[in-house]
Amino acid sequence: MAGVASRVSAYIKETMGSIRSIKLRHIMNQIITLGIIMSSAFIIWKCLIHYTGSESPVVVVLSESMEPGFQRGDILVLHMGSAPVRAGEIVVYNVDGRDIPIVHRVIQVHQDRDSGEVAILTKGDNNEYDDRGLYAEDQMWLDREHIMGRSVGFLPYFGWATILMTERPFLKFILLGVLALLVIISD
Incomplete structure (x- = not known):
């Protein structure tokens, strides 16, 4: 009986380790994807600056x-x-x-x-x-x-989002919360 309990315990530990590993991989994947999106946006912005000759295109x-x-x-x-x-x-x-x-x-x-x-x-x-x-x-x-x-x-009218977030800073936090919630729900 003790052998079965130790095998079950080992199996549970192994399963939990696998679950943690999957979660860690998923989190790392999300971080890398976010980094790629942010760096792509930065590259596009810098290309626009170069193309337009304006510090703010x-x-x-x-x-x-x-x-x-x-x-x-x-x-x-x-x-x-x-x-x-x-x-x-x-x-x-x-x-x-x-x-x-x-x-x-x-x-x-x-x-x-x-x-x-x-x-x-x-x-x-x-x-x-x-x-x-x-x-x-x-x-x-x-x-x-x-x-x-x-x-x-x-x-x-496409700039109203910027105006609203500048004049009412709490809207930035609401937007970030909604985005975080969408990421959690999509998982």
């Missing part, structure tokens, strides 16, 4: 300053290119002291004939005044290096 319109052309929550697709910036183009620019890029229309461009330097003035379509009040202190014009890219296309 897509941006979300965060305010109503460009209405009616662009609504809050629209995603803009950017491309920089080597062509000169022209009046009338929609550009995304970033100035010193501001973390968030601004999407506005170029209303004036001045180019110095001798040096070739370009001075750019912008304004939101829905704003009464030009953007000099948004530029860095004592800055009256933008330089070409302030321009992150030109708008070449847009996806209406």
Whole structure:
């Protein structure tokens, strides 16, 4: 009888070890898959940066300053290119002291004939005044290096998820919880 009990005990230990091994393999598989997905997204993002010549190939319109052309929550697709910036183009620019890029229309461009330097003035379509009040202190014009890219296309309203998660951070945790729950349920 003791021999049977020891065989059953050994069998249970072996089975439990196999189950733990399968769970460990499954968890490792999930981690590796997640790593591949994340690295693929990173590679695609870096390729887009290289192709578009813009440090941020897509941006979300965060305010109503460009209405009616662009609504809050629209995603803009950017491309920089080597062509000169022209009046009338929609550009995304970033100035010193501001973390968030601004999407506005170029209303004036001045180019110095001798040096070739370009001075750019912008304004939101829905704003009464030009953007000099948004530029860095004592800055009256933008330089070409302030321009992150030109708008070449847009996806209406697709950026609302980003806006909602920024304005209501608890939504990020709810989304992560739902995703975790979906992963658990799918197993």
